Amino acid sequence: MSLLVVGSVAFDAVETPFGKxxxxxxxxxxxxSIAASFFTDVRVVGVVGGDFGKSESEVFDRHNxxxxxxxxxxxxxxxxxxxxxxxxxxxxxxxxxxxxxFAGFQPKLSDGSKKTRLAFLGNIQPxxxxxxxxxxxxxxxxxxxxxxxxxxxxxxxxxxTIEVVDLVIINDAEARQVADExxxxxxxxxILSWGPKTLIVKRGEYGAAMFTKDAYFAIPAYPLxxxxxxxxxxxxxxxxxxxxxxxxxxxxxxxxxxxxxFGSVMASFNVEExxxxxxxxxxxxxxxxxxxxxxxxxxxxxxxxxxAERAV
Amino acid sequence: MSLLVVGSVAFDAVETPFGKxxxxxxxxxxxxSIAASFFTDVRVVGVVGGDFGKSESEVFDRHNxxxxxxxxxxxxxxxxxxxxxxxxxxxxxxxxxxxxxFAGFQPKLSDGSKKTRLAFLGNIQPxxxxxxxxxxxxxxxxxxxxxxxxxxxxxxxxxxTIEVVDLVIINDAEARQVADExxxxxxxxxILSWGPKTLIVKRGEYGAAMFTKDAYFAIPAYPLxxxxxxxxxxxxxxxxxxxxxxxxxxxxxxxxxxxxxFGSVMASFNVEExxxxxxxxxxxxxxxxxxxxxxxxxxxxxxxxxxAERAV
Numbered sequence: 001m002s003l004l005v006v007g008s009v010a011f012d013a014v015e016t017p018f019g020k021x022x023x024x025x026x027x028x029x030x031x032x033s034i035a036a037s038f039f040t041d042v043r044v045v046g047v048v049g050g051d052f053g054k055s056e057s058e059v060f061d062r063h064n065x066x067x068x069x070x071x072x073x074x075x076x077x078x079x080x081x082x083x084x085x086x087x088x089x090x091x092x093x094x095x096x097x098x099x100x101x102f103a104g105f106q107p108k109l110s111d112g113s114k115k116t117r118l119a120f121l122g123n124i125q126p127x128x129x130x131x132x133x134x135x136x137x138x139x140x141x142x143x144x145x146x147x148x149x150x151x152x153x154x155x156x157x158x159x160x161t162i163e164v165v166d167l168v169i170i171n172d173a174e175a176r177q178v179a180d181e182x183x184x185x186x187x188x189x190x191i192l193s194w195g196p197k198t199l200i201v202k203r204g205e206y207g208a209a210m211f212t213k214d215a216y217f218a219i220p221a222y223p224l225x226x227x228x229x230x231x232x233x234x235x236x237x238x239x240x241x242x243x244x245x246x247x248x249x250x251x252x253x254x255x256x257x258x259x260x261x262f263g264s265v266m267a268s269f270n271v272e273e274x275x276x277x278x279x280x281x282x283x284x285x286x287x288x289x290x291x292x293x294x295x296x297x298x299x300x301x302x303x304x305x306x307x308a309e310r311a312v
Numbered sequence: 313m314s315l316l317v318v319g320s321v322a323f324d325a326v327e328t329p330f331g332k333x334x335x336x337x338x339x340x341x342x343x344x345s346i347a348a349s350f351f352t353d354v355r356v357v358g359v360v361g362g363d364f365g366k367s368e369s370e371v372f373d374r375h376n377x378x379x380x381x382x383x384x385x386x387x388x389x390x391x392x393x394x395x396x397x398x399x400x401x402x403x404x405x406x407x408x409x410x411x412x413x414f415a416g417f418q419p420k421l422s423d424g425s426k427k428t429r430l431a432f433l434g435n436i437q438p439x440x441x442x443x444x445x446x447x448x449x450x451x452x453x454x455x456x457x458x459x460x461x462x463x464x465x466x467x468x469x470x471x472x473t474i475e476v477v478d479l480v481i482i483n484d485a486e487a488r489q490v491a492d493e494x495x496x497x498x499x500x501x502x503i504l505s506w507g508p509k510t511l512i513v514k515r516g517e518y519g520a521a522m523f524t525k526d527a528y529f530a531i532p533a534y535p536l537x538x539x540x541x542x543x544x545x546x547x548x549x550x551x552x553x554x555x556x557x558x559x560x561x562x563x564x565x566x567x568x569x570x571x572x573x574f575g576s577v578m579a580s581f582n583v584e585e586x587x588x589x590x591x592x593x594x595x596x597x598x599x600x601x602x603x604x605x606x607x608x609x610x611x612x613x614x615x616x617x618x619x620a621e622r623a624v
Contacts, residue, residue, distance in 0.1 A: 087494070182399070183537060183539070189537075205496075206518040207530070207532065209532065216608075216609050217612070220521065223528050223530075225495060225497045225498050257611075258613060295614050297528050298529070298612075300572075301570060
């Protein structure tokens with residue numbers, strides 16, 4: 001196994017000013033694994049109900065996502081989330097959350113999964129994340145995501161979990177909140193002091209930043225004229241990032257930097273259509289093209305500053 | 313003349329959670345010209361009162377800022393602004409604005425000033441900006457800044473002024489507001505359609521972005537653990553940017569990209585202490601160092617994406 005993801009597989013209902021969908025494949029593990037599948041082998045650990053149908057399974061199959069560890073509870077119902085975005089898509093409203101079978105989710109790893117080289121602990125209760133982490137003693141790199149709910153309700157457990165992962169991938173507000181520090185640079189230093197070697201901060205339309213003990217790296221977002229549905233952008237970013245890393249022999253800082261570009265590329269496609277629809281149709285050529293765009297968007301000449309000669 | 317700036321010269325009183333100053337040199341033309349002076353010759357067009365003293369003049373003199381066109385009205389008082397920042401320095405409160413002699417400001421350009429190669433029209437009433445623009449028919453590049461007040465009260469005049477400049481340097485919210493378009497990429501396209509060849513958008517702690525008809529360029533901000541006083545950061549950014557441009561023979565896109573880095577470098581120093589205090593003490597070596605830091609913060613390898621071989 002190259003890459004394991006533990007997280008939610010859900011049915012999402014989404015309304016935006018541009019349209020709506022009543023039931024589409026969603027959840028952190030879905031967005032993550034489909035994005036990662038363009039770069040590497042990926043396996044999903046999750047749980048669904050009897051209503052999880054053939055058309056959803058086929059999406060995973062088509063992307064060679066391994067669902068061996070996707071537990072099916074035939075008498076239960078799959079996690080459902082419904083949300084609405086305003087014209088300013090940064091303003092989101094959760095209309096309904098039905099946890100269903102996800103409420104009792106206990107990640108179960110098959111022997112094959114325990115041998116994974118990389119793992120991503122999607123946004124679930126931090127005790128569960130730590131339980132999975134402990135079953136992966138030989139993983140080369142384990143990353144986690146979290147959310148404000150766990151920062152507010154299970155702070156101690158979350159910190160313990162952060163202490164035992166290699167990479168934290170969270171958004172700007174979460175980084176400040178978990179560190180209890182409004183300045184992001186200080187917040188990053190504090191989070192790294194707990195144990196992780198690397199912190200990657202997602203900043204939505206402003207891009208992303210990476211912090212290690214010795215280095216800082218930051219990129220803008222891909223410029224988009226039309227954002228259609230931001231649902232799953234963060235997990236798609238993580239999927240592109242971890243998927244690319246899994247394809248690399250050396251997980252050094254240079255690989256992490258490139259991985260952030262690939263994560264941003266995948267997230268930029270994700271928000272162009274509903275759910276995973278755009279990412280499902282992607283080609284490697286389209287991915288490559290946006291990677292090259294990023295190089296153009298960020299390049300400047302390294303010229304030593306010379307004070308101009310004073311004009312007469 | 314290399315570079316002309318038209319704008320306010322003021323006394324600022326600033327309170328932050330970290331300290332306060334009752335009266336220090338401020339205003340857009342002050343911040344701009346001191347920053348620009350590290351790169352080129354710069355002349356200020358502005359107005360002050362009889363209370364403008366020797367210690368303030370000396371700051372300009374020390375930086376070789378030409379004050380030939382800084383009008384002194386002995387019986388009047390200099391523009392005063394007082395503001396307070398909260399612990400989150402993005403939250404600013406204006407406590408008092410006394411326009412004084414600035415209320416009747418009519419920019420007067422000496423013959424030497426009319427021959428300037430570059431000019432920056434700081435944030436003043438757009439009719440006045442346009443009046444200055446018309447006196448510089450041979451300038452190679454004229455830039456402007458503005459603010460929400462002018463967008464709200466003098467929109468038509470502002471648009472006419474934007475139509476006759478080469479470069480617009482405004483912040484994120486102003487760009488969206490002036491274009492009446494919440495998506496920044498669309499807003500940029502609209503502003504460029506009015507005439508300017510280039511739009512540079514300041515995004516505070518998120519960096520800056522440049523738009524031309526054919527290109528996009530974006531950079532993060534310099535990461536700072538402690539921001540002390542953000543007053544004048546935007547004008548210092550513009551000063552570093554325009555000052556560097558004035559030092560260059562070719563004002564092409566490559567020069568504009570490097571100029572944005574120098575603008576960001578100067579702004580990063582500006583916010584580290586009150587008013588212009590930190591920038592006044594700068595050395596070229598310190599400026600160079602942060603330019604090189606930017607290269608490190610933004611570099612990634614241009615590697616063609618290869619899908620990993622599937623593991624067995």
